[in-house]
Amino acid sequence: xxxxxxxxxxxxxxxxxxxxxxxxxLILRKMAMVGDAISHAVLPGIVIAFLISGSRDSMTMLIxxxxxxxxxxxxxxxxxxxAKLQTxxxxxxxxxxxxxxxxxxxxLFAGKVDLDxxxxxxxxxxxxxxxxxxxxxxxxxxxxxYIMGIILTIIILFIWIGYKELFLTTFDPAxxxxxxxxxxxxxxxxxxxxxxxxxxxxxxxxxxLVVALLIAPAATAYLxxxxxxxxxxxxxxxxxxxxxxxxxxAVWLDGSIAGAIAAxxxxxxxxxxxxxxxxxxxxxxISAQPES
Amino acid sequence: xxxENIVYPALEVHDLTVAFDRKPVLWNIDxxxxxxxxxxxxxxxxxxxxxxxxxVMGLLPLSSGYVKLFDQxxxxxxxxxxxxxxxxxxxxxFPASVLDVVLMGRYSKLGLFKRPRKAxxxxxxxxxxxVGMEAYINRQISQLSGGQQQRxxxxxxxxxxxxxxxxxxxxxxxxxxxxxxxxxxxxxxxxAKKTVIVVHHDLQSVTQYFDWLLMLNTRLIxxxxxxxxxxxxxxxxxxxxxxxxLSDVGDLIRRENFPNREGVTRKVL
Numbered sequence: 001x002x003x004x005x006x007x008x009x010x011x012x013x014x015x016x017x018x019x020x021x022x023x024x025x026l027i028l029r030k031m032a033m034v035g036d037a038i039s040h041a042v043l044p045g046i047v048i049a050f051l052i053s054g055s056r057d058s059m060t061m062l063i064x065x066x067x068x069x070x071x072x073x074x075x076x077x078x079x080x081x082x083a084k085l086q087t088x089x090x091x092x093x094x095x096x097x098x099x100x101x102x103x104x105x106x107x108l109f110a111g112k113v114d115l116d117x118x119x120x121x122x123x124x125x126x127x128x129x130x131x132x133x134x135x136x137x138x139x140x141x142x143x144x145x146y147i148m149g150i151i152l153t154i155i156i157l158f159i160w161i162g163y164k165e166l167f168l169t170t171f172d173p174a175x176x177x178x179x180x181x182x183x184x185x186x187x188x189x190x191x192x193x194x195x196x197x198x199x200x201x202x203x204x205x206x207x208x209l210v211v212a213l214l215i216a217p218a219a220t221a222y223l224x225x226x227x228x229x230x231x232x233x234x235x236x237x238x239x240x241x242x243x244x245x246x247x248x249x250a251v252w253l254d255g256s257i258a259g260a261i262a263a264x265x266x267x268x269x270x271x272x273x274x275x276x277x278x279x280x281x282x283x284x285x286i287s288a289q290p291e292s
Numbered sequence: 293x294x295x296e297n298i299v300y301p302a303l304e305v306h307d308l309t310v311a312f313d314r315k316p317v318l319w320n321i322d323x324x325x326x327x328x329x330x331x332x333x334x335x336x337x338x339x340x341x342x343x344x345x346x347x348v349m350g351l352l353p354l355s356s357g358y359v360k361l362f363d364q365x366x367x368x369x370x371x372x373x374x375x376x377x378x379x380x381x382x383x384x385x386f387p388a389s390v391l392d393v394v395l396m397g398r399y400s401k402l403g404l405f406k407r408p409r410k411a412x413x414x415x416x417x418x419x420x421x422x423v424g425m426e427a428y429i430n431r432q433i434s435q436l437s438g439g440q441q442q443r444x445x446x447x448x449x450x451x452x453x454x455x456x457x458x459x460x461x462x463x464x465x466x467x468x469x470x471x472x473x474x475x476x477x478x479x480x481x482x483x484a485k486k487t488v489i490v491v492h493h494d495l496q497s498v499t500q501y502f503d504w505l506l507m508l509n510t511r512l513i514x515x516x517x518x519x520x521x522x523x524x525x526x527x528x529x530x531x532x533x534x535x536x537x538l539s540d541v542g543d544l545i546r547r548e549n550f551p552n553r554e555g556v557t558r559k560v561l
Contacts, residue, residue: 028386161405168396172382178349179400179452180370226432228387 004129007142009247011128012261014148015201016213016239018155022194023218024228024235028170033088034073034191035214037095039198039207041072043102051109062199069195072098073188125205125257144204151200158193159232162186167228205258212262213239220265220272223279238268301363302327302456302487303348308357310340310347316510317343321357323515325504328485330478332492332502332518336531339509341491342378345458349375361456371400374454376445376462385434390444393433394420397451412451419450422477424470438465446474456487463492475501498522 019035026032042065049064072094079090132139133146159166165186169176173183194214201210221235246261253260274281301324308321318340325331333341346352348359350366361369374397397419398412408416420426423443428436436444442462449457463471478488482503489506492498498505498518505521507513507530514521514530 028383164396164399164402164407165404167388167392168399171386171388171393172377172396174346174351174377174381175375175396175448177351178370178373178375178458180367181399222387226387226434227389228392231387 005247005251007129007145008125008257009244011142011144011148011204012125012243012247012257013240014145014152015205015210016217016243016261016265017236018148018152018197019201019210019213020217020221020235020239021155021159021232022190022197023214024221024231025166025170025190026194026214027218027222028228029190031087032215032219033091034076035194035198036211037076037091038069038072038191038195039202039210041095041098041102042066042068042195042199042202043099044068044105045102047102047105047109051105061203062196065199066192066195068098069199070188070192073191073195077187125209125261128204147200148204151197155193155197158189162189166190205261209258209262212265213242216262216265216269217242220269223269223272223276226278238272239265242268300327301325302329302361303489304360304363305348306357306359308344308347308359309355310343310352311355316355318347318508319511321508321512323506323512325487325489325506325515327487328482329487329504330482330502331487331489331504331506332498333489333506333508334492334495334498334530335508335513339530341508342460344508345375345460345489345491349373349458372455374449374452374457376449376457376459378460379438379441379445379464381460384436384441388433389429390420390425390431390433390436391416391429393444394447394451397448400452415453416447416451419447422450423447424473439467439470442466443470443474446477450477450481454486457481457489459488459490461491461493463494495527 023032023035026034045064045066045068046061048068049060052064053060075094075098076087076090079085079093080087083090085093128142128144131143132141133143134140165176165181168181169183169186176183198207198210198214201213217235217238218231220238221231221233224234225231242265243261246264247257249264250257250260272280275283277283303323303325305321305323308318309316310318321344333344335341343352347354348361348366350359359366362372366373391413394416395408395412398408398415402408402412417426417429420429423446425440425443425447428440428444431440433441433444442465446459446462449459462474466474478490481488490502492501499522502518504516505518506515507521507526509530509532514526
């Protein structure tokens, strides 16, 4: 294993952990598809940021995409609350609409924009080691590794500081409001974190892998434990295991790394579904069997 | 009218109207509740009982009117308010234990950054004892029965050590023995000058349980000491044409000749 392998596995693990932590709260809030929505809806943000700044500098892109990401969550809330649309329907309308605007913008300015939808959707984690961060003429390692390191640190701090509030507003929002904890504030903080993570991750690993990592590891952990703290830990472990096994699976197959990682995340979920000590199909079968 | 004699109102509601899709659910509610009373809210389905307590706590937008708690706007006294939501309003498959839920009652006192300390755990344990749930402290909430879920919610509210409690049907799905235990607990709370407001369904137990009664059907029909407002006429106005039920309650009142607070038996009808 050389440096390139390691930096790809590390980056994927950082993305997986960030996504897994946020995914736990998304699943418990029954908002799993919000990550999907944000990852697609940020496309016009990226294009507009590119058109305004004229550069593919990742900071500009991050800001443009981040703003649109938060706008997406506002729109979803707005359609849900004001237009009385169900949450899933408002998610569906919002992100397809924004994504379509992005596609139109790219095709309109095709000559000027050095972007294509495939790259945004599928990403390419294999290129992570090639894009290095250079400080004082010295390469200090892949840029994506640093970006995802910062994002994961922010998310861990966010959950560490706001654990009680996130727990309470997720479990019982009416009670939280009654005792004076703002559910709206924590909703948007969480959505802001999801936007930032999605946007930062999809540049390196692609939107589809982000969506898979937001949901599959958290869903796996949900099946394994009945304790929220353990759920967060197990989700991270599941995400990291999927990243490592997925990478070697891809090398063995000589196929897409992002695809293989997402596939492994799915496989781990299936294993949890069958073998989980509390909710597993197998355990239920065994305990349901009459004693002979 | 007894309302005018209330010196220290725990709750004042003025001209409150709440509408969903421009249809009024609550219309022009004006009421005052005294401190230290066990207050029942009764009314038929869809009368706006739950809506009233949610509106009072500021969980719903008001179409008009205002609410004062302890003579202050609601947002200034959030720490003195506690709420027991309807049991069905949360997902009981949530990954949490009984203790986790009861500790939530301490969150408003803790503030951001701080984690529950030993003192908070002690309060939580004490409250679980009060509702007879100390044996289930580490139980997953998904494994609780309906009555146990209700008692967990009650323990959480108690752990807040608030001054006014809003409870949305705390007796739904609770067995008779638990209901008795809960009502005794609420009584000791009101003796300690806490105000407890309970959305209630069972008219048979109204006279035994509540000192003060609020009869609601979109409009406020009556609000006052149970002994004066729980009358055939007010019931008729509150429940409209549902006469079979009414005559049952009428019979009950006639049979019991129910006593008022001073212990003097008085004929109501």
